Amino acid sequence: MKPLPPKGTRDYLPAQIRTRAGVIETVKRVFESFGYAPLETPALERLDVLTGKYGDEADQLIFRILKRGAAGERGEADLGLRYDLTVPLARVMAANQDLPKPFKRYQIQPVWRAERPQKGRFREFVQCDVDCVGTASVLADAEMVAVMHETLAALGFKNYRISVNHRKILSAFMDYAGVPAELKFAAIRAMDKLDKVGRDGVEAELAASDVPEPAADEIMNVLFDPKNSGRFNYYLTAAQAFAGDYDEGREGVADMHNLAEYVHHFGVPDDVVSFDLHMARGLDYYTGPIYEAFVVEGGVGSVAGGGRYDQLIAQLGGPDLPATGTSFGLERIITLLADRETAGGDAANVLVAVYDKSVLQDALEVAAEIRAAGATCEVYLEPSAKLAKQFGYADAKGIPFVVVVGPDEVAKGVVQLKDLAKREQVEVPRADLAAVVANILGRT
RNA sequence: GUGGGCGUAGCUCAGCUGGUGAGAGCGCCAGACUGUGGAUCUGGAGGUCGGGGGUUCAAAUCCCCUCGCCCACCCCA
Numbered sequence: 001m002k003p004l005p006p007k008g009t010r011d012y013l014p015a016q017i018r019t020r021a022g023v024i025e026t027v028k029r030v031f032e033s034f035g036y037a038p039l040e041t042p043a044l045e046r047l048d049v050l051t052g053k054y055g056d057e058a059d060q061l062i063f064r065i066l067k068r069g070a071a072g073e074r075g076e077a078d079l080g081l082r083y084d085l086t087v088p089l090a091r092v093m094a095a096n097q098d099l100p101k102p103f104k105r106y107q108i109q110p111v112w113r114a115e116r117p118q119k120g121r122f123r124e125f126v127q128c129d130v131d132c133v134g135t136a137s138v139l140a141d142a143e144m145v146a147v148m149h150e151t152l153a154a155l156g157f158k159n160y161r162i163s164v165n166h167r168k169i170l171s172a173f174m175d176y177a178g179v180p181a182e183l184k185f186a187a188i189r190a191m192d193k194l195d196k197v198g199r200d201g202v203e204a205e206l207a208a209s210d211v212p213e214p215a216a217d218e219i220m221n222v223l224f225d226p227k228n229s230g231r232f233n234y235y236l237t238a239a240q241a242f243a244g245d246y247d248e249g250r251e252g253v254a255d256m257h258n259l260a261e262y263v264h265h266f267g268v269p270d271d272v273v274s275f276d277l278h279m280a281r282g283l284d285y286y287t288g289p290i291y292e293a294f295v296v297e298g299g300v301g302s303v304a305g306g307g308r309y310d311q312l313i314a315q316l317g318g319p320d321l322p323a324t325g326t327s328f329g330l331e332r333i334i335t336l337l338a339d340r341e342t343a344g345g346d347a348a349n350v351l352v353a354v355y356d357k358s359v360l361q362d363a364l365e366v367a368a369e370i371r372a373a374g375a376t377c378e379v380y381l382e383p384s385a386k387l388a389k390q391f392g393y394a395d396a397k398g399i400p401f402v403v404v405v406g407p408d409e410v411a412k413g414v415v416q417l418k419d420l421a422k423r424e425q426v427e428v429p430r431a432d433l434a435a436v437v438a439n440i441l442g443r444t
Numbered sequence: 445g446u447g448g449g450c451g452u453a454g455c456u457c458a459g460c461u462g463g464u465g466a467g468a469g470c471g472c473c474a475g476a477c478u479g480u481g482g483a484u485c486u487g488g489a490g491g492u493c494g495g496g497g498g499u500u501c502a503a504a505u506c507c508c509c510u511c512g513c514c515c516a517c518c519c520c521a
Contacts, residue, residue: 004512057519060445084521111521116445118515127521189519282519302521329521355479391481406479420481 008115008123014346020126023155023333024108027128030151031106034143036130039105041088043081043112049316050080053087055284061113063123081112085129086285086309086325087316093133094318101134101321108330120300120332131325133313138255141289141308142262144326148293148304149268155333159296160303162268163276166256167286167307169239172249173277176242177218179211187211187219192280199224202278223278232260235275252288259289285309291326300335304328347398349375349440353390354383355406363405366415366433370403373437395420401440 005011012020028038044065051059064077082088085107093103107129115121130147132140145162152160174184190205197205202223206216222238236256243249256275263273281290288308295303306326313321350370354363360383370377378399380390387404394402404416409427417436418425428436 007512055519061519113520115519116517117513118517121520125521300521305521327521332521353480387480388477389481393481395481402480404480408479416480418480423481425480 006123008117008121010122010124018346019337020330020334023330023337024128026154027151027328027330028106028108030147030154031128031130033150034104034130034147036104036106036132039089039092039107040109041082041085041092041107043110044079045082045088045091047078047080049091050083050087053283053285053312053315054083055282058083058113058283061115063112063114083113084111084283085109085127085327086131087312089129089131089133089325090309090312090316090318090323093313093321093323094316097319102140103133104131105133106130120329120335122331126330128328128330129325130327131323133323134321136310136322138258138289139262141255141291141324142259142266144306144324145259145263145273145291146266146268148291148326148328149266149272151328152293152295152303155337157295157336160272160293161296162273162291162293163279164256164259164263164273164289164291165276165279165281166252166289168248168252168288169243169256169277170280172243172246172252173219173222173239175246176249177222178215179219180215183209183211187215188280189282191219191223191278192282194223194278231274231276232270235277238277255289281305281307285312285315287311288324295336300332302329303332303336347400348378349399350377350401350403350437351390351394351397351399352377352379353387353394353402353404354380355387355404357383359405359407359410362410366403366405366430369430369433370437373434373441375437375441391420 047062047064050062062083063081065079065081067076067078089105089107093099108126110124110126112124115123117123130144132143145164148162170188171184174187177187179187186209187206190202190209190211193205194202199220203216203220206219207213211219222241225234225238236253239249239253239256243253260273260275264270279290279292281292286307287310290307291305292302293304294301304326306324308322308324310322313319313323350367352363352367352370354360363379363383367377367379380393391402393399400420402418402420404418406416409415413431414427414429415433416425417428
């Protein structure tokens, strides 16, 4: 029996925190550069706020909090841990209607899902959301794609793609193919698996559902029309073929034309964005353009995903505000980054080695002087330990400098300063300590 | 929720179809080096073989249950 954290959650050790903090800093910088401001909300939300927004399956994955205290109420849940950051934002918008629009915020906090853990999947994980509320302009959607691109680029990724599609086009597509309304979702989900299971897989999936065979054939015909090449051209040609007959389809195609143009003007390279007719995204609340980013050969699914959700805020009792946003998965970014060089750097600058208890007071004073000079510094906490052990500790932990305080030094009013990497040791008068530390910091 | 794999010292693992006292490497501790680190050498500590039950003269090794981890499905960051 090992004292492991609960299934699907993890402890974050110092070096991991440093890595995560570095990623968060980069993500924040990009978000802020587009004019987004921070927001935080509670981990807990009322259950009626959370449920009915994501879809039936996802509702099952919400962690529910049992009532406490009141007799007879045990077993009932009225609160849950937030499942994502979009619904909490929508609630905030419904509650704070005086915020200037468009309201642009980012939010970096953990969310919880009662899923079975897997590679790149946890029960507690941090999402980095950016959202723009209060404008229906496709320009806002284009900005989301641009933010995705800039963020992934800033993180140092080279080989990534952003897939874009439109819920209205998907809906029109299903109508055109003759899919009954109640089976639209199943058919769309089958298509969404294309990248994973391939053409035959989608065909099998459609066959296994109750989608009528002619409708399934029509879906496959459109998806794999050999006349077209190049995903963007393909997309627009295919979409136009059926869109004209449906209001939704026409709106969607018009949006996508604008989106393509805007994204280009945002400076996103054309080969990064692809318009994928099969890409669907699972959450119920999306209503317009949807986007998903993944790193090629990443093996952890998408690193970011999002879309337009024009009805969600009204659904929560707020005003009829259009909104769009996207979310990055911090743990997936970390997983993908893990293959790369990630320097440690979680050690203090200086270790003060204490010769014995008789000089403890002096050692503590020296340490305080070093900290006052601006360096991070720790004192070895067992004053009776051999110096060899204290040096070994500094070495193992990666502390670059050791200051030795012993009886001889105290008598002379000096300390020994050793540079472990260079194996050089110099005697430094206590009075000069601040200057020497400043010099050290200047070099590191 | 469904399917599969795995659980042996702090870590990574070896232990063939059940059979003499449960191992290796790394790490840790101590000493060689009585005020100074990463090398080497020597010695040492540390394991109810995840837990419970069963089969057997005998089980880490076979069977059942259970817990945990991992992978895949579902869905998703």
